[in-house]
Amino acid sequence: MTPEELFGENATQVDMISMILDAFPGQRDGVMVPIHPKARRPWAERLFARGLRVHPELMDEFPTPGDHPEAGWMNPHKWVPREKFAEYEQSRPTNAQAEQQLKNMLNVVDPQMLARIESMSDVEKREELARQAPHMGDMLARLNEARAQFERQTKPKEDDDA
Structure with missing residues (x-):
């Protein structure tokens, strides 16, 4: 392999x-x-x-x-x-299927961002990925923290008197 x-x-x-x-x-x-x-x-x-x-x-x-x-x-x-x-x-899923799923999701969330990405050359995409790579772990951690906070806020309160 x-x-x-x-x-x-x-x-x-x-x-x-x-x-x-x-x-x-x-x-x-x-x-x-x-x-x-x-x-x-x-x-x-x-x-x-x-x-x-x-x-x-x-x-x-x-x-x-x-x-x-x-x-x-x-x-x-x-x-x-x-x-x-x-x-x-x-x-x-194949890389192509996964990529298409991500594009579909991005198109719903931010169509302008998708258009910007699709207009980039391969070299520009690689440069942008390299520029953002060091920040990815922090971004993912913040997303997970936000999701956890959302779940805590939307979770029904348990009755303490039970």
């Missing part, structure tokens, strides 16, 4: 290390404890500086999306054996 097939095109060693640093085993019952996105990249950079390298062709298990994608970064990858990975990959 090539890095492109597993981690996406243009993935660096630091990107690959960041992607596998999604959760650590907890202290009991095999519960995985998610690693906050803000911590993943700095950890990956430190591990890379210390000589850690990812070789997908030597990996025995591969990450697939967890069972609860709505949980965002709190949803650790599900790791599957090499022989079952193809089965999981077939059930995932």
Whole structure:
């Protein structure tokens, strides 16, 4: 398996290390404890500086999306054996399907942004992605915090007298 097939095109060693640093085993019952996105990249950079390298062709298990994608970064990858990975990959939407879903969602939320993105050249898109990459973990964390706050505010109050 090539890095492109597993981690996406243009993935660096630091990107690959960041992607596998999604959760650590907890202290009991095999519960995985998610690693906050803000911590993943700095950890990956430190591990890379210390000589850690990812070789997908030597990996025995591969990450697939967890069972609860709505949980965002709190949803650790599900790791599957090499022989079952193809089965999981077939059930995932293709990159083209996922891209179309994102475009449809963006068209509903901000059609002008979609038009701006579609008018960019590939080079401009890569430059913009590189410029925004360091901020993605923080943005995702803020989205998750906002979602959690919304859920707390919309959750019915439980009766304390019961």
